[in-house]
Amino acid sequence: xxNKLKLTKPEQGLNGELHVPGDxxxxxxxxxxxxxxxxxxxxxxxxMGEDCLSTISCFRKLGADIKLQEDAVIVEGSxxxxxxEPAEILDTGNSGTTTRLMMxxxxxxxxxxxxxxxxxxxxxxxxxxxxxxxxxGTAIDGRDGxxxxxxxxxxGSLKAIKYSLPVASAQVKSxxxxxxxxxxxxxxxxxxxxTRDHTEKMILEFGGEIERQEDTIKLRGGxxxxxxxVYVPGDISSAAFFMTAAAIVKGSRVTLKNVGLNETRTxxxxxxxxxxxxxxxxxxxxxxxxxxxxxVETSDLNGIEIGGDLIPTLIDEIPVIALLATQAxxxxxxxxxxxxxxxxxxxxxxxxxxxxxxxxxITATDDGMIIEGTNTLQGxxxxxxxxHRIGMTLAVASLITDSPVYLEDADAIKISYPQFFxxxxxxxx
Ligand code: S3P
Numbered sequence: 001x002x003n004k005l006k007l008t009k010p011e012q013g014l015n016g017e018l019h020v021p022g023d024x025x026x027x028x029x030x031x032x033x034x035x036x037x038x039x040x041x042x043x044x045x046x047x048m049g050e051d052c053l054s055t056i057s058c059f060r061k062l063g064a065d066i067k068l069q070e071d072a073v074i075v076e077g078s079x080x081x082x083x084x085e086p087a088e089i090l091d092t093g094n095s096g097t098t099t100r101l102m103m104x105x106x107x108x109x110x111x112x113x114x115x116x117x118x119x120x121x122x123x124x125x126x127x128x129x130x131x132x133x134x135x136x137g138t139a140i141d142g143r144d145g146x147x148x149x150x151x152x153x154x155x156g157s158l159k160a161i162k163y164s165l166p167v168a169s170a171q172v173k174s175x176x177x178x179x180x181x182x183x184x185x186x187x188x189x190x191x192x193x194x195t196r197d198h199t200e201k202m203i204l205e206f207g208g209e210i211e212r213q214e215d216t217i218k219l220r221g222g223x224x225x226x227x228x229x230v231y232v233p234g235d236i237s238s239a240a241f242f243m244t245a246a247a248i249v250k251g252s253r254v255t256l257k258n259v260g261l262n263e264t265r266t267x268x269x270x271x272x273x274x275x276x277x278x279x280x281x282x283x284x285x286x287x288x289x290x291x292x293x294x295x296v297e298t299s300d301l302n303g304i305e306i307g308g309d310l311i312p313t314l315i316d317e318i319p320v321i322a323l324l325a326t327q328a329x330x331x332x333x334x335x336x337x338x339x340x341x342x343x344x345x346x347x348x349x350x351x352x353x354x355x356x357x358x359x360x361x362i363t364a365t366d367d368g369m370i371i372e373g374t375n376t377l378q379g380x381x382x383x384x385x386x387x388h389r390i391g392m393t394l395a396v397a398s399l400i401t402d403s404p405v406y407l408e409d410a411d412a413i414k415i416s417y418p419q420f421f422x423x424x425x426x427x428x429x
Contacts, residue, residue: 003408003409004381004406004407004408004410005406005407005408005410006404006405006406007394007395007398007404007405007406007407008398008404008405009398009399009400009401009402010249010399010428012251012428012429013246013249013250013251013252013253013298014242014245014246014249014252014253014254014399014427014428015251015252015253015254015427015429016254016255016426016427016429017254017255017256017257018242018254018255018256018257018423018426018427019234019256019257019258020234020235020238020239020242020256020259020417020423021045021047021048021049021234021235021238021416021417021418021419022045022046022047022232022233022234022235023047023198023232023233023234023235023236023237023260023289024047024049024051024052024097024235024237024238024416025097025170025196025198025235026198026202026230026232026233026260026289027043027046027047027049027052027055027232028051028052028055028095028097028098028101029101029174029198029199029202030043030046030073030075030202030230030232031043031046031052031055031056031059031066031073031075032055032059032101032102032105032178033202033203033205033206033225034066034075034077034227034230035059035062035064035066035075035077035083036077036079036080036083036105036181036225037077037079037206037225037226037227037228038077038078038079038224038225038226038227039076039077039226039227040074040075040076040077040227041074041075041077041206041227041228041229041230042072042073042074042075042229042230043072043073043074043075043230043232044071044072044229044230044231044232045231045232045233045234046072046073046232047232047235047416048068048418049414049415049416049417049418050093050094050095050414050415050418051093051094051095051097051098051415051416052095053093054091054092054093054094054095054098055092055095055097055098055101055102056068056073057091058090058091058092058098058102059083061086061087061088061090062083062084062086062090062109062113063082063083063084064077064082064083065078075227076227077225077227079224080108080109080181080182083105083109084111085111085112085113086113089114089115089116089150090102090113090114090115090116091116091117092115092116092117092121092149093117093118093121094117094118094120094121094344094386094388094415095117095121095415096121096124096171096343096344097171098117099115099117099121099124099126099149099151100126100129100171100172100174100175101171101174101175101178102115103115103126103129103130103133103140103151103153103175104129104133104174104175104176104177104178104179105178105179106138106153106155107133107136107138107140107153107155107158107175107178107179107182108136108138108155108156108157108158108178108179108181108182108183109155109182110155110156110157111154111155112152112153112154113152113153113155114150114151114152114153115149115150115151115152115153116149116150116151117149119386120344120345120386120387121149122148122149123148124148124342124343125147125148125342126142126146126147126148126149126151127145127146127147128166128167128169128172129171129172129175130142130146130147130151131146132161132163132172132175132176132179133175133176133179134146135161135163136158136159136160136161136179136180136183137156137157137158137159138153138154138155138156138158138179139153139154139155139156140152140153140154157184158179158182158183158184158221159183159184159185160180160183160184160185160186160187160188160221161176161180161183161187161188162187162188163176163187163188163189163190164189164190164192165189165190165191165192166192167192167339168191168192168193168194168195168311168312168339169195169339170195170196170197170198170199170264170312173189173191173195173199173217174198174199176189177189177199177200177203177210177217177219178199180219180221181203181208181219181221181222181223181225182221182222183221183222184221184222185220185221186218186219186220186221187218187219187221188216188217188218188219189216189217189219190215190216190217191215191216191217192215193309193311193312194215194264194309194312194313195264195312196262196264196265196312196313197212197262197264198262198289200212200217201262201288201289202230203219203223203225205228205230205288206225206226206227206228207224207225207226207228208223208225209223230288231286231288231289233258233259233260233261233286233289233290233291234256234257234258234259234260234291235259235260235416236259236260236261236262236265236266236268236269237265237316237317237389237416238416238417238420239256239259239294240268240316240317240320240321241320241392241393241395241396241417241420242254242256242296242423242424242427243256243268243272243277243279243294243296244320244321244323244324244396245396245399245424245427246296246297246298247272247277247278247279247296247297247298247299247301247324247327248298248299248301248323248324248327248396248399248400249298249399249400250298251298252296252297252298252427253295253296253297253298254295254296254297254427255293255294255295256293256294256295256296257293258284258291258292258293259291259292259293259294260289260290260291261281261283261289261290261291261292262289262290263290263313264312264313265313265314266313267310267311267312267313267314267317268314268317268321269281269294270310270313270314271304271306271310271314271317271321272296272299272324274304275299275301275302275303275304275324275325275328275332276299276300276301276302277296277299277301278296278297278298278299279294279295279296279297279299280294280295281293281294281295282294282295300329301324301325301327301328301329301373302328302329302330303325303328303329303330303331303332303333303371303372303373304328304332305332305333305335306321306332306333306334306335306368307333307334307335307336307337307368308336311336311337311339315337315339315340315343316343316389318334318337318340318347318351318368319347319350319351319389319390319393320389320392320393320396321334322334322351322352322355322360322362322369322371322393323355323360323393323396323397325371325373326355326360326361326362326371326373326374326375326377327373327374327375327400328371328373328374329373329374330372330373331370331371331372331373332370332371332373333368333370334368334369334370334371335365335367335368336367336368337367337368338366338367338368340368343387343389344385344386344387344388344389344390344415345385345386345387345390347387347389347390348364348365348368348369349364350385350387350390351369351390351393352364352369354382354383354385354390354393354394355393355397357380357381357382358377358378358379358380358382358394358397358401358405359375359376359377359378359380360375360377361373361375376402377397377400377401377402378401378402378403379398379401379402379403379404379405379406380401380405380406381406381408382394382405382406382407382408383407383408383409384407384408384409384410384412384413385409385412386409386412387412388412388413388414388415388416388417389416390412391407391409391410391412391413392413392417392420394407395407395410395413395420395421395424399428
């Protein structure tokens with residue numbers, strides 16, 4: 001059982017309150033905007049996961065002044081021109097957000113840089129970002145004509161573009177917005193479906209202007225952004241694991257405090273409601289991102305169909321939604337989610353293969369999966385595939401298996417939730 005974590009079912013339900021760590025998407029963006037703004041940015045509740053630390057490390061290599069304090073991250077910004085040519089390769093680790101958003105930052109910087117990540121990043125498509133960045137006028141290349149890392153960028157003066165996104169991707173949209181801020185003229189982006197809008201919200205928080213009319217976003221280049229205080233809400237994508245756990249483990253009632261409720265991220269709440277979950281969402285007043293408490297109790301669930309515009313609002317939650325569906329009566333169909341194939345792993349294959357080992361009745365489709373519930377799950381050896389969200393999904397599954405689950409490469413969880421098991425122990429008394 002070497003390198004495998006033994007996970008056993010708790011004696012009782014999950015009970016109590018938890019503050020899940022800060023939102024990953026917002027933490028990345030706060031560092032990036034802090035570094036290119038003028039003046040000090042103080043980031044509260046920053047996610048100290050490996051992905052966000054990769055963003056800090058890349059910006060430090062560009063000369064950014066970033067201090068990690070016990071309760072905050074301080075970024076002393078001096079504008080775009082303060083970034084300088086890195087003497088080293090920029091290593092983005094496992095982080096797609098770091099890689100793609102950095103490309104947008106570097107596109108307008110008048111120097112040479114090289115981006116590289118881990119084995120997973122090396123397989124993730126980057127042409128979706130290199131294509132629009134080339135239209136801005138930047139010189140960018142990489143393996144397979146610029147589709148894969150290592151990527152080499154020589155930035156320069158950019159001219160604004162009008163671009164219709166071929167895939168619904170907040171990472172691609174954000175890379176274009178970051179290049180657009182450095183370009184001459186007004187950049188226009190049209191989205192095929194609404195994706196998370198943390199970049200747009202953050203441009204406003206940093207004193208910038210950005211407009212949205214229906215599915216088109218307009219951004220003027222050359223704006224000066226000002227450093228600010230950023231309060232990062234709890235990550236709903238992390239909360240989703242405990243929302244699911246509370247719903248499927250008998251005798252549970254869990255309160256997740258101060259979770260981000262941005263409507264481009266709350267698909268999981270809608271899905272759980274439609275499945276019949278016993279839950280309550282209590283929103284609190286907030287100035288930037290929406291925030292509130294989510295309470296979930298053990299629930300009788302029904303299978304549903306999930307697809308269309310809902311998919312981008314819960315794309316990262318699909319692995320754990322698949323687990324939830326194994327405990328729902330009837331059929332759950334997840335469709336229109338082919339993007340899952342190009343996440344940290346092919347998440348359709350990973351979820352289907354690993355949940356099958358636990359006895360789930362789950363089938364892969366071209367654009368998602370079909371799950372027949374309810375299933376009694378049993379213990380087995382399983383693998384995270386080096387993917388944090390697969391690892392946490394399997395750890396939550398172990399809360400209802402009738403024998404232990406042995407999870408290989410549980411360390412992957414540190415990418416987005418370093419204290420996941422400590423937090424789980426708070427709820428399992
Ligand atoms: C993210 C956007 C999503 C998401 C990822 C984080 C972001 O990716 O899956 O975990 O921070 O912008 P895509 O935009 O590529 O769908």
